[in-house]
Amino acid sequence: MNPEKVVFGFFIVLSLTLNFGFFVGELDNPEHHNVYELFAVLVVNLIATILKFGDRSQMGAVLLATSLVAILQLLAAALVWTVAIHITGTGLTPEITASIVSLSGGAMLANVISVILLIIETVMLRR
Amino acid sequence: MNTIVYLIFRRMRRPLLTLLIVYSVSILGLVLIPGQDASGNPWRMDFFHAFYFVSFMSTTIGFGEIPYEFTDAQRLWVSLSMYAGVIAWLYAIGTILTLVQDKTFQDAIAEHRFARRIRGQRQPFYLICGYGETGSALVRGLTDVGQHVVVIERDAQRANMIKLENLRDYVPTLHGDAQKPLHLQEAGLESPCCEAVVAVTNDNEANLKIAISSKLLHPSIKVICRADSADVEKNMASFGTDHIIDPYETFATYLSTALRVPCLYLMQRWLIGHIGDCRLADPVYPPKSQHWVVCGYGRFGKAVHQRLVEEGIEVRVVEARPDLTGEPRHGVILGRGTEADTLLQADIETAGGLIAGTDNDANNLSIVVTARDLNPNLFIVLRQNQSDNGSIIDAVKADMVMHPSRIIADRIRMLLGTPMLHRFITQAYHRDNDWSCELVSRISAIVGRCVPELEEVSIDEYHAEAVTDALGEGEHIRIGDLLHDSWQRDRQIRCIVLLLQRGEEEILLPGPETGVQPGDRLLVCAGRGGLRRLYWNMQNAGILSYVRTGEVRTHGWLWSKLFRNGSGNGH
Numbered sequence: 001m002n003p004e005k006v007v008f009g010f011f012i013v014l015s016l017t018l019n020f021g022f023f024v025g026e027l028d029n030p031e032h033h034n035v036y037e038l039f040a041v042l043v044v045n046l047i048a049t050i051l052k053f054g055d056r057s058q059m060g061a062v063l064l065a066t067s068l069v070a071i072l073q074l075l076a077a078a079l080v081w082t083v084a085i086h087i088t089g090t091g092l093t094p095e096i097t098a099s100i101v102s103l104s105g106g107a108m109l110a111n112v113i114s115v116i117l118l119i120i121e122t123v124m125l126r127r
Numbered sequence: 128m129n130t131i132v133y134l135i136f137r138r139m140r141r142p143l144l145t146l147l148i149v150y151s152v153s154i155l156g157l158v159l160i161p162g163q164d165a166s167g168n169p170w171r172m173d174f175f176h177a178f179y180f181v182s183f184m185s186t187t188i189g190f191g192e193i194p195y196e197f198t199d200a201q202r203l204w205v206s207l208s209m210y211a212g213v214i215a216w217l218y219a220i221g222t223i224l225t226l227v228q229d230k231t232f233q234d235a236i237a238e239h240r241f242a243r244r245i246r247g248q249r250q251p252f253y254l255i256c257g258y259g260e261t262g263s264a265l266v267r268g269l270t271d272v273g274q275h276v277v278v279i280e281r282d283a284q285r286a287n288m289i290k291l292e293n294l295r296d297y298v299p300t301l302h303g304d305a306q307k308p309l310h311l312q313e314a315g316l317e318s319p320c321c322e323a324v325v326a327v328t329n330d331n332e333a334n335l336k337i338a339i340s341s342k343l344l345h346p347s348i349k350v351i352c353r354a355d356s357a358d359v360e361k362n363m364a365s366f367g368t369d370h371i372i373d374p375y376e377t378f379a380t381y382l383s384t385a386l387r388v389p390c391l392y393l394m395q396r397w398l399i400g401h402i403g404d405c406r407l408a409d410p411v412y413p414p415k416s417q418h419w420v421v422c423g424y425g426r427f428g429k430a431v432h433q434r435l436v437e438e439g440i441e442v443r444v445v446e447a448r449p450d451l452t453g454e455p456r457h458g459v460i461l462g463r464g465t466e467a468d469t470l471l472q473a474d475i476e477t478a479g480g481l482i483a484g485t486d487n488d489a490n491n492l493s494i495v496v497t498a499r500d501l502n503p504n505l506f507i508v509l510r511q512n513q514s515d516n517g518s519i520i521d522a523v524k525a526d527m528v529m530h531p532s533r534i535i536a537d538r539i540r541m542l543l544g545t546p547m548l549h550r551f552i553t554q555a556y557h558r559d560n561d562w563s564c565e566l567v568s569r570i571s572a573i574v575g576r577c578v579p580e581l582e583e584v585s586i587d588e589y590h591a592e593a594v595t596d597a598l599g600e601g602e603h604i605r606i607g608d609l610l611h612d613s614w615q616r617d618r619q620i621r622c623i624v625l626l627l628q629r630g631e632e633e634i635l636l637p638g639p640e641t642g643v644q645p646g647d648r649l650l651v652c653a654g655r656g657g658l659r660r661l662y663w664n665m666q667n668a669g670i671l672s673y674v675r676t677g678e679v680r681t682h683g684w685l686w687s688k689l690f691r692n693g694s695g696n697g698h
Contacts, residue, residue: 039154
């Protein structure tokens, strides 16, 4: 058992589950989407990305790429949220909420790909 | 570059994770802990402000509490976060600093810089493996005449020495093992600009390995190797190594040249001398009528012994350990030769020549001094094993000195810089001594006491535009035409054409009547300024027509237009 793989697997799956938790609910209803959950997804995803730094294998490079995509989407979501609340002061209107949640949905897709890649790698190892 | 990026990222993983965790815990804490606004209403910090505050908290402590003054609970949390943040930052910065000083990291950067430099190399260069005595002499010789070289050396100290050598050109140096194909590739083996690989490490096996790798990775490249044993030589020759240089055989060839054609030997020493050296060697005449004494029957002793016997000279061999070295057919005289007894047994008093050829410089010097006491008229050939001993070896004033590193370096310099000289000498070897002596006096007349400049001149559009143009118009140009002085036509410039190469055909010492054709290559030996004058004659159409016919023709556009208009209007 490789502890590095355990830790990475843990964080990538956790970021997917948290991401899913934030994503589910009505698309444009701010009540269904918790800001703490978005924060947690962002942090866990950052950890997963840093864990893939300096991995020279092909799989490591692809996983780094998918994690970076997820980070980008989540940062965009967080930025939209901040702008809406603090800068323009429009608040979480249904349109804004929808755009935040769909951005996080994109991140979730990237996380799904990461997990699939992880599963493929594991299956290949077994053989 | 990739290695460096990966190395940095790999090392930075842990510090970055630490920073990330400290930041997120601090932010989360600030968001969760209740505070109050300016008028005392309960208020909670949001993520945006928490992120902003934490970002400047550890780096600029004392910036202030925003957006409202903190409650005591918040202050407690912030003071803990501050310590955690500062420690995390110190850890991250400390790791970066350690990384910068790390040996692996520095090596990776040096290797990357080297590889980038080689990739950017747009001029032809030679790859030299091994920077020992031979390598350094070769690098100096080549850079002095404006050639570019790249060096691979296994020993870090030696590799660093290149920077202190004060060479004319920057020499990229890779500290690495040339036996590894990767290092050869990094040093530009596969680059189209790499013209030759020279393997002159002190290890036969390493040279062999370099030769094989080079021939496999870049088949058309010229490979020159040093080899000290017949076995390795055969092995190298078997896969097409272009030139294999055995210092002992090379010197033995010089010795037989000196015996058979003394003037050619002298000319050869002049032609492969270092440019700028104004102490031309004096001729030597090794005696052929008396017998010779050879001390030391190792690889060197065997090589010279064979040549002396071929010249019909009687040889007495002195060797201390014939059980290790073997012995010639007529036996050996036991002893080192450093004591008078053994030398007397070899009839040193009536001998013509002495070869002090053991692998120990002190013994060789001792042999020479003892032998001179017994017979002051000896012709002395001295083997020098270490460069450091140069001054004492010079003090003995031997007639010929055999210094392996210098012999190899000079020979490789010739093969790389002026390969036609090699062919010239091979052809001249079959002429008689008078032919060489006459040529030596001609060379001496144009160069005075300085080493002649030697260059291979191509008759092509780049080097001889005027000549190719004139030949293209169907005119006939002779070598003699090119050698007139462009200031005064009845004088000659200081150049001698030693060899003309036209495809497979070679003309030794072509006369002034010999015509030139496009694509010819000339081996030119020149005194000071001679080459420059020759290039003027070949590149400027006006000058070329003057040196050929003695008429001054004008070629300026304005001038010829005026001239034509003037005559056309009948003024």
